[in-house]
Amino acid sequence: MDPSYKQILENAQAKKAGYKKFFDKLKQKAPKDLDQVCNQLNDEVFETIDCLQCANCCTTTGPLLLQKDVERAAKALKLRPADFTQQYLRTDEDGDTVFKSMPCPFIQGDKCCSIYGDRPNACREFPHTHQRDMLQKLKITFENTMICPAVALVAEGLRERYKV
Secondary structure (H helix, E strand, O other): OOHHHHHHHHHHHHOHHHHHHHHHHHHHHOOOOHHHHHHHHHHHHOOOOOHHHOOHHHHHOOOOOOHHHHHHHHHHOOOOHHHHHHHHEEEOOOOOEEEOOOOOOOEOOOOOEOOHHHOOHHHHHOOOOOOOOHHHHHHHHHHHOOOOHHHHHHHHHHHHHOOO
């Protein structure tokens, strides 16, 4: 991982309690322009963040896979969905389908995904800071500040914008 990204995550970890308090207050305030502000911050942050210099999400946090994700990835690997499931997946304590282990079995040495075009939807949408209904995604945004340097920077931008 790029050392500057590691530093961003260390800073986020040090501010974890403050982030929690901020996101709780932001949810209560429910700013009407939250989607627009998050989307703008996301775009600004990703002008400087290169996921291929990080890949922390792929090495530490597995996605929830839906049946359509299993079918798409299995097809890309020329496997039957049942064989893909047996080889790569497990059911977690919440009943969700996830990878058996981390890092992701499809992350390569160059931090590229070997099934990128057919990756799970949760991977496609990560880090969830460029979507609608961000108010409903504040809990996952808070959690992702500890995983993704881009989200930590978006969170900092939100704190500057909304003095709650």
